[in-house]
Every structure is written in C-alpha cells, then in structure tokens.
Amino acid sequence: MLLLARLLPVGVALCLSVTQAPTHQLQLDVARFRNEDVAVKGGVVELYATVAGKHLTYQKRGxxxxxxxxxxxxxxxxxDGTAVYQESVTLKPPVLRDTTAAIKNPVSFQKRLTLPEGRYTLRGQLxxxxxxxxxxxxxxxxVVEVSSPKPALSDVVLLLKPASRSSVETxxxxxxxxxxxRAAGGLYARGQDKLFFYSELYAALPGQAYGLRYRLRAGKxxxxxATGQGTVQGAEGRPTVLTGELDLSKVPAGKFTLTVEVRNAKNQLLATQTATVHRNPDEYAPAGAILPR
Known part of the structure; x- marks a missing residue:
C-alpha cells in the first residue's frame, strides 16, 4: 500500500519547499496524496498556481x-532536464470598469498529476x-518516495469553504x-474569518475511532x-477523510502554523501534519481556482 506524508518517515513522502519570495507574482501551492491504485508506485500531486491580479497590466477591451x-x-x-509534465494555460481576471479599483482579484489554476517515484523540480513561469x-x-x-505502510496523513489542504458534497461532474x-x-497560499484575508481544512488518513483500521486535534500557533x-478537535471512524477500502474548521475572527494578522494530529483510543499520536497559514484581514484574496481559457 502506498502512503504519503510530508515530514514523517512513513508513507509516500513528497518533500517540497513552499516558501515564496514576496516579490514573486506567481504563487505555487502543492498538495500530495496517496495513489489509490496500489499497482502504481508514486503519488498524486495537485498543483495550484495563483497569479496576483493587482500586478497585471490591464488593457481596454471596450x-x-x-x-x-x-x-x-x-x-x-x-x-536530467526532461519534463514529465508541461502545460501552458491562460488566466484572465474579471473585467474592470475602473483600473484604479482597489479590488483586483488574483486568479488561479489547479492541475492533478500522478507521478512515479523520483526527484523533480517544479517550475512555474508567468x-x-x-x-x-x-x-x-x-x-x-x-521528491516522491515510497516507504512502510503505517498510518500517515496526506498534506493538509487549506480551504476557504467547508468541503461539501457536489453533484457536479468529477x-x-x-x-x-x-x-x-482552496485558500491560495494559505491566505485568509478580508472577510474570511473561518479556516477550513481537508486531509486524508491512510492505513486506518476500518471502524476504529480516532481522535482528531488541530491547533493554530504563531512561531514561538x-x-x-485557536484550537479544535473531533473524531473520525476508519474507512474501509479507501482513505479516511479528515475535515475541520477554526474561527479566525479573533486571530490577528501574521504567519501561523496549523498542526493536525490523529490519535488512537489510548491517546497515542499516530500521525501529524502541518500547514502554513497567513492571516491578513486587510488584503483581498481569490474565491478559488477557475477554469483556464
């Protein structure tokens, strides 16, 4: 069974530096999951590219x-320099009537890939x-790697809205x-006073109850x-879905770490994962990824 984790020595470890220099107008986010096809050695990688709309050049269209x-x-x-994946997309923010408007929304694009084991470089060009x-x-x-099949968490995906059932085509x-x-770049901006997240637990025992704890903390x-907790039952034949939310209304601006923990009935830590959260109530942020044109 192929498992995934970022920092743990178990699972499919897809190690990636996500720190971006503030001068970049292109933001790359990555989420890594186990490949549910056990015959494939590798993992599922979701790429999420966001362009800062306020820095783009606007042209008169009418x-x-x-x-x-x-x-x-x-x-x-x-x-060796060969590309295992390459794609170009065109992103267009909403039409503006006044280019001096303060709101120039970022735009995003999301792609899901299946990658075999190996070391790669993810490159984005804007x-x-x-x-x-x-x-x-x-x-x-x-980096995509495979190791022992012990309980492990996928990356934590930060969301702007609760994960919800959808009748839309997959x-x-x-x-x-x-x-x-998704919350691009882990940013929670103006009007976004709730943090939601999604993750997957692998190698859980079917029907067994697990405790879920999560907390938000700034540096040292x-x-x-903010803190939260919940319980979840191990799913059979598929990943166990973990979701949660935190109230950010009293969280000040700054950089935080969200830590998600899974514990067994004896309160023993089985798996943990982290994600970086940026809180800026004065900034505008995108509502989510859009389809390319």
Whole structure:
C-alpha cells in the first residue's frame, strides 16, 4: 500500500519547499496524496498556481471595460532536464470598469498529476500578456518516495469553504466526492474569518475511532491562537477523510502554523501534519481556482 506524508518517515513522502519570495507574482501551492491504485508506485500531486491580479497590466477591451491576462506554464522536470509534465494555460481576471479599483482579484489554476517515484523540480513561469518582456519564474524541489505502510496523513489542504458534497461532474476540485475550494497560499484575508481544512488518513483500521486535534500557533508563541478537535471512524477500502474548521475572527494578522494530529483510543499520536497559514484581514484574496481559457 502506498502512503504519503510530508515530514514523517512513513508513507509516500513528497518533500517540497513552499516558501515564496514576496516579490514573486506567481504563487505555487502543492498538495500530495496517496495513489489509490496500489499497482502504481508514486503519488498524486495537485498543483495550484495563483497569479496576483493587482500586478497585471490591464488593457481596454471596450467602453469602460478593462481586462488583464496572464500565460502560466507549469513543468515538472527530472534531474536530467526532461519534463514529465508541461502545460501552458491562460488566466484572465474579471473585467474592470475602473483600473484604479482597489479590488483586483488574483486568479488561479489547479492541475492533478500522478507521478512515479523520483526527484523533480517544479517550475512555474508567468508572462503578462500586455507587458512585453515581463517574466516571473518560480522553482521548487519535489521528491516522491515510497516507504512502510503505517498510518500517515496526506498534506493538509487549506480551504476557504467547508468541503461539501457536489453533484457536479468529477473534476480536479474534488477528492473523495467532496468539492474543495482552496485558500491560495494559505491566505485568509478580508472577510474570511473561518479556516477550513481537508486531509486524508491512510492505513486506518476500518471502524476504529480516532481522535482528531488541530491547533493554530504563531512561531514561538507560548499559546495557541485557536484550537479544535473531533473524531473520525476508519474507512474501509479507501482513505479516511479528515475535515475541520477554526474561527479566525479573533486571530490577528501574521504567519501561523496549523498542526493536525490523529490519535488512537489510548491517546497515542499516530500521525501529524502541518500547514502554513497567513492571516491578513486587510488584503483581498481569490474565491478559488477557475477554469483556464
């Protein structure tokens, strides 16, 4: 059985640095999951690219109508330089009547890949369609490995809305029958006073009850900024879905770490995972990924 974890020595470890320099206008997020096809050695990797709309060049499209456009090229490259995946998409933010408007929403694109074991480089390239010569390139290491089948958590996916059942045709925004609206870059901005998350527990015993604990803490702060807990039953023949939420209304601006823990009936820690959360009540953020044009 193939399992996934970021920091634990178990599962399919897909190690990735997610720290972005603040000058980049292209943000890359990654979520890693176990491949449910046990005959395939590797993992499922979800790429999420976000372009900062406020930095794009807007061009007049009609009377009091202005729109920007960005071409994003995503690549996953082997050490020898060959690409295992490459795709270019065009992203366009909503049309504006006034280019001085404060709200210039970011736009995002999401792609789901199945990658075999190995070391890769994830590369994203952004080109402003209406600003000649401008290019922004972001690169991050990506490692896919397989190890022992012990209980492990997938990456924690930060959401803007609760994971919900959807009657829409299956697509890249769904996992385990749930529709996921990601918080790009882990950012919770103006009007977003609830943090939601999604994760998957692998190798859980079917029918067994597990305790779920999660907490939000800033750096070396002595206390948690927010906490939550719940219980979940191990699923049979599929990953055990974990979801939760935290109230951010009293959480100040800053950088936080969300820690998710799974414990057994004896309160023993079985698996843990973390995600970086950015709280900025004064900034605007995207509502979620859109379909490319």
């Amino acid at each position: 009377p009091k109508m202005y729109q920007a456009g960005a071409t994003v090229t995503l690549e996953v490259v082997r050490p 080109k402003d369609q209406y600003r000649a010569g401008f290019t922004d390139i972001v690169e991050q290491p990506l 697509n890249n925004f769904m996992r385990s029958g749930l529709s996921l609206t 702060a002595p206390k948690d900024a």
